[in-house]
Every structure is written in C-alpha cells, then in structure tokens.
Amino acid sequence: METHVSPSRTAGAYWRGVLTAGGFTPAPRWTLQPVPGVGEYETPVPDDTVTGLRRLAAELAVPLPSLLLTAHAKVLAALSGEREITTGYVARGGTPLLCRLTTAPASWRELLHHAHQVATELPAHQDVPAEDIEALKSELGLTGPLFETVLDPTETVSDPTETVLDPAAIDGALTEDTALRVGVRHHDGRLVLRLRYRTDALDADSAARIVGYHLTALALITADPDAEHTHQSLLSAEELRFQLDQLAGPDRELPDARMHELFEDRVRKHPDAVAAVHADRQWTYAELNARANRLARALVARGLAREGVVAVVTERNLDWLAAVIAVFKAGGAYLPIEPHFPAARIAATLSRAACTLVLTEHGSTTTLDQALDSLPVTERLLIDTAYAEDHPDGDLGIPVTPDQLAYIYFTSGSTGEPKGAMCEHAGMLNHLYAKIDDLQVGEGHVVAQTAPQCFDISLWQLVCALLVGGRTLLVAQDVILDVPRFLDTLNDGEVTVLQVVPSYLEAVLTELEQRPRPLPDLRFVSVTGEALKKELAERWFAVQSGIKLVNAYGLTETSDDTNHEVMDRAPDRILL
Known part of the structure; x- marks a missing residue:
C-alpha cells in the first residue's frame, strides 16, 4: 500500500531543514547619523540591461524574478563577505519567506540555476502558518530575526502590459526586523529598482550604492552568463578608486631595503x-x-x-x-x-x-x-x-x-x-x-x-x-x-x-x-x-x-x- 505524506508534514519538514541549516546575513550598517525612520531610493534599470534580462530569461526558460534573486544573492555575499547568505523572498506576494542561497557556483549561469531552483521550491512550502514557523523556531531554540533583507520581485512581470500582482503588498512598510527591502516596479514603461531602508541602518548615499551593486550584477549577468562571477567586482570605477586610494591611509614611501x-x-x-x-x-x-x-x-x-x-x-x-x-x-x-x-x-x-x-x-x-x-x-x-x-x-x-x-x-x-x-x-x-x-x-x-x-x-x-x-x-x-x-x-x-x-x-x-x-x-x-x-x-x-x-x-x-x-x-x- 502506497504511503502519502500530507502537505503540511512535508512543509514542516522543509522548514525544519531550512531553520537548522544555520547562518544569518545581517544587513549593512552604513550611516554615521542613525535616526529612526524609513527612506526610499529608486532608479530605472537601463534599457539595454532590461533587454538583456528578458532575452536571457527566454533563452534559459527562467522567470525574471530568478534573475533578480541571483543578483540579490551576489550583492548580499559581497556585503557580508560570506558565500552562504539568507534573505527574505516574496514568492507570490504577501509574507516574505526565509530563503537560503549559496554563491559557491562559479559562473553566473550556475548561480542562476541554483537561485531558480530555490525560488521554485519556496511556493510549495509557503502555506505553513507564521505561528507554526515561530513555534518551530522556539522548539529549535532560535531567537532573533531569520533575515534582515527582503527581495520582493512580485511586482515584476515579463510583459509590462500585464497586471501587477499585488502592489499593496509590495508597498508595505518595513517590518521591525527588516533593515532593507529591494523591490521592482514598472513606471512609464520602464523597469524601476527600488530600495526601502531603515534610516538607523543606512543613509541615502549607502542606499544608492546598494542599488548600484544590484544594477551592476544584473548587467554582468546579461553581458556574459558564463563568466565566473567570483572574479567580478560590483564596485563602480569611482567607488573602487575611493576604496583603494581615499581609504588607504597615508601614502607611505618605504625605504628600499628589507x-x-x-x-x-x-x-x-x-x-x-x-x-x-x-x-x-x-x-x-x-x-x-x-x-x-x-x-x-x-x-x-x-x-x-x-x-x-x-x-x-x-x-x-x-x-x-x-x-x-x-x-x-x-x-x-x-x-x-x-x-x-x-x-x-x-x-x-x-x-x-x-x-x-x-x-x-x-x-x-x-x-x-x-x-x-x-x-x-x-x-x-x-x-x-x-x-x-x-x-x-x-x-x-x-x-x-x-x-x-x-x-x-x-x-x-x-x-x-x-x-x-x-x-x-x-x-x-x-x-x-x-x-x-x-x-x-x-x-x-x-x-x-x-x-x-x-x-x-x-x-x-x-x-x-x-x-x-x-x-x-x-x-x-x-x-x-x-x-x-x-x-x-x-x-x-x-x-x-x-x-x-x-x-x-x-x-x-x-x-x-x-x-x-x-x-x-x-x-x-x-x-x-x-x-x-x-x-x-x-x-x-x-x-x-x-x-x-x-x-x-x-x-x-x-x-x-x-x-x-x-x-x-x-x-x-x-x-x-
């Protein structure tokens, strides 16, 4: 007689595995003047990048949100210095789900396939009530938030003439545990990348840098999906000069001796x-x-x-x-x-x-x-x-x-x-x-x-x-x-x-x-x-x-x- 496992038990086992995997990716604290509040920064995605993303999505038969998740994972890895990252991910609108990713795959293409697989699995397990996950956290002795960042691609659709899924959910305020939330929307026929952030964690300049990292990652994916992303930098030429030169301390002339x-x-x-x-x-x-x-x-x-x-x-x-x-x-x-x-x-x-x-x-x-x-x-x-x-x-x-x-x-x-x-x-x-x-x-x-x-x-x-x-x-x-x-x-x-x-x-x-x-x-x-x-x-x-x-x-x-x-x-x- 064939045994069937109920969906609730399957989902419960899935979340137990995710929670016990360990690891936590904190959001950066990049402000010299931390004040309570929420800020917002948005910028259009360049048209050539959007064209490249749509072409690559069609070529690989993956949805645009998976490409966005790939870029987001790369950015969090760069910000944290860790290959294994955690983030909240909005799979079908509504409540963000804990998403664990590794940036170990060498090429963008391999990283994209990994991100797509993780994103595809999440919706099957999103119906577990929040109180059940909290109970599981308590049982496992876990305290604190599961993630501090959220990627919400549910406003993004492959055809800009399609109806937005749940604009109200996208536009929701940041929760107490979320320091930054990355979203996308269509505006005047353009794809717009938006970052909402807590002003006690980030300032406007830092938010603009993080949005820029996402745009760079998306551009690199489309430029050469088979490139090794681990050898590529998300820093702009201007920021690279700033970090190498202006943050380098005094330019010390060393004696020509050992x-x-x-x-x-x-x-x-x-x-x-x-x-x-x-x-x-x-x-x-x-x-x-x-x-x-x-x-x-x-x-x-x-x-x-x-x-x-x-x-x-x-x-x-x-x-x-x-x-x-x-x-x-x-x-x-x-x-x-x-x-x-x-x-x-x-x-x-x-x-x-x-x-x-x-x-x-x-x-x-x-x-x-x-x-x-x-x-x-x-x-x-x-x-x-x-x-x-x-x-x-x-x-x-x-x-x-x-x-x-x-x-x-x-x-x-x-x-x-x-x-x-x-x-x-x-x-x-x-x-x-x-x-x-x-x-x-x-x-x-x-x-x-x-x-x-x-x-x-x-x-x-x-x-x-x-x-x-x-x-x-x-x-x-x-x-x-x-x-x-x-x-x-x-x-x-x-x-x-x-x-x-x-x-x-x-x-x-x-x-x-x-x-x-x-x-x-x-x-x-x-x-x-x-x-x-x-x-x-x-x-x-x-x-x-x-x-x-x-x-x-x-x-x-x-x-x-x-x-x-x-x-x-x-x-x-x-x-x-």
Whole structure:
C-alpha cells in the first residue's frame, strides 16, 4: 500500500531543514547619523540591461524574478563577505519567506540555476502558518530575526502590459526586523529598482550604492552568463578608486631595503645599545646581529634556497628573535610553530608549507620529534648546534627583493581547517612602518612582545622597535597570566607600547581600578583581535587618561592590522 505524506508534514519538514541549516546575513550598517525612520531610493534599470534580462530569461526558460534573486544573492555575499547568505523572498506576494542561497557556483549561469531552483521550491512550502514557523523556531531554540533583507520581485512581470500582482503588498512598510527591502516596479514603461531602508541602518548615499551593486550584477549577468562571477567586482570605477586610494591611509614611501637590512643599519649606528630583553637576559644590537648572522649562515650551509621555508619551533625568547631575523637574512620564509602544539598539527603544517628545515632548541622538541617521524625529508637543526659550528658573524648580504616571500602564518581558517597566509617583505615592511608611525615608536622606546608565536601580531611586536633604535621586551607567558606581575614588568621594563586583546585589557583595568598605580612610560595601548566595546574604552580613560588607545583590526593575509583608530578619549557614540 502506497504511503502519502500530507502537505503540511512535508512543509514542516522543509522548514525544519531550512531553520537548522544555520547562518544569518545581517544587513549593512552604513550611516554615521542613525535616526529612526524609513527612506526610499529608486532608479530605472537601463534599457539595454532590461533587454538583456528578458532575452536571457527566454533563452534559459527562467522567470525574471530568478534573475533578480541571483543578483540579490551576489550583492548580499559581497556585503557580508560570506558565500552562504539568507534573505527574505516574496514568492507570490504577501509574507516574505526565509530563503537560503549559496554563491559557491562559479559562473553566473550556475548561480542562476541554483537561485531558480530555490525560488521554485519556496511556493510549495509557503502555506505553513507564521505561528507554526515561530513555534518551530522556539522548539529549535532560535531567537532573533531569520533575515534582515527582503527581495520582493512580485511586482515584476515579463510583459509590462500585464497586471501587477499585488502592489499593496509590495508597498508595505518595513517590518521591525527588516533593515532593507529591494523591490521592482514598472513606471512609464520602464523597469524601476527600488530600495526601502531603515534610516538607523543606512543613509541615502549607502542606499544608492546598494542599488548600484544590484544594477551592476544584473548587467554582468546579461553581458556574459558564463563568466565566473567570483572574479567580478560590483564596485563602480569611482567607488573602487575611493576604496583603494581615499581609504588607504597615508601614502607611505618605504625605504628600499628589507627589515633585516634596516636592522643592520641600526647595528652600525649603535651596536652597544640594548636591542632585546627577556627575563634576566639581554642582548645588544651587535650581539643580536652576530647571533642572527651565524644562524643564517648555518641555514645557507644546509642548502636553504630563495624563499625556502624554515620553521622556527622555540619558546618566546631571545633565540627565537635571532632565529626569525636569521631566516630573513638567509633569504628564506619564516614559519612559526609553537612547541606545545600536537604532533599531528605540527606535521600537517610542515607538510602543507613544504618545509624541509626546522630551527629549534633543547626543551622544545617533544612533539616536534614525533611530527618529524612522519617527515623523513625534513631536517631538524638545534640553535645551539648552529652556534657551535662557529660560522662568521658578519652580515651575509644576500639579495632579498620586496616581492619575495617573508613569512607564512597558519590561521584557523574560516572552515576550521588551518590555512597558510603568505606575505611578502614589502607588505611586512609597510605594516611595520604603520606601527612605527601611528604608535610613534622611536629610538629608546620599548615595545612589549606578548603574543604567542603563531599569532601574526607577534611579528611586529618582536621586530618593530629594532628598525628605529628601540628595544623589544619579551614578556614570558607566566608573567602575562599574573596581572599584577605583568604590570610590574611593564614598569620595570619601561614599556612604551603595548598590545593586548580587549578581554585581557579588562583584566588589567580591573587590577588598576582595585589597586591604582602609575604607568609612567606607557604611551600607547593597541587593542586588537576582538571587538573593543565603548564601555571598556570609557573605563580605560577614566583610569589612564594620558595613555592613548589604538583600536586595531586586520587580516593575516594583509600583513596584519590594516586599520588603526588612535583615541585619546572614548568615542561619543558607536559607529556601525
């Protein structure tokens, strides 16, 4: 006997699957003056684009709304930076339905077929009462809105002489959870794209930009449906110039030298100045340079080629600093690995980076040795062994170009699978000078090195001061875990510049609020890695009004922090 599943059960199962798929695409917050209200922006779709859309719709036997959904998905992916997006979609007029799309398909044609399939499925499941979906949300423990954007193509018809389906529904006000609603209508024989938006989220200029992105996406679809949309930009030439030039910060002229060469210049200027301190040990510029040169020659003697990857597996100490500089001097690429990582992770990192040479130290090889058991071609070199080979300690003079690979950092990756971000010497140097300029690092200043080796911020903390005659203070992890001792270490080390994550800054603040103490040498505290809340900034300036906060953010792929907001007081309001 054949079993039939009732439509309501089928629809319920469908929505359960959609709701449990996860993911949420927020609408952009692009206004400096958020005020309650609703704005509207509309513009006609160019005639040649409309002609191309109708031709493509007929050729592929898909309705115009599917083309609009394709463009909308592309725009949301560009705005959010995510391939998987959610939006509300009005399938047959009336209430918007949750629509999940992926922009993973490479070509416009493939993306269009995907969007059409999703749009075709929705009407079959739209009769589930809203209260049933809310009940299902509650059962699944979901809170908040399902989407913040809505695409409503139900006013669009293939023939402009046809009757509009439900103009009243299209013209409805935005709901509380909807920040923007994209619709289309016919007016005086033209197809018009309209955006209604909440003015606490967007302003008129931002709305015009978003409408422009939709128009560009539609034009690109019609121009070449087989083009790879992932390689195409929605930005106009004017906006591209604005983002690349006007938002790029100062146009900094970099010296025609690499990081290690600039360090060598400083060695010649003040060889006896202290370059780095760790616990009760310190090295002068001359001592650090000599040790780095001997390590570099040991690497070259083992056949290190240009851009050859050298893993450094040490604790955060002075030999780590010498090893990093040595890799640059030898023309290699630095790959940081923490010695306490599991053997499988170390092996995977070495393998993926095609690393055949590892610099390490006694006491840091336990899991490394296990990892190397599966990598017979990878050679281990102890730093003490390299020193004992008694290589000359003069500068090597190996040519290193600006576009040469400087380092590889393995990040967590958006999927949880570590990925190696490769950065060149020019990018590294540009970032180092951004820190020097914005944090006003100069001769005699002290930068605290606090970050673990595998975080990209560890590199600028380690070498930045050495370019300008300053000093690096390497702060041990056990000191960092003891906040009062950490503050004593900052004072004893005369630290000028410090970088921490907001959660650790909060621990420091709590200590300072409970047991106030001056920090006479500290001038800048850079905060990165997490969102800096306004309340935390207010607390900081209430306790240390003379020490500036720098709200920093950036990506490993772009040589670390790309944004610095230097603050001498808490912001009056939050800019979204």
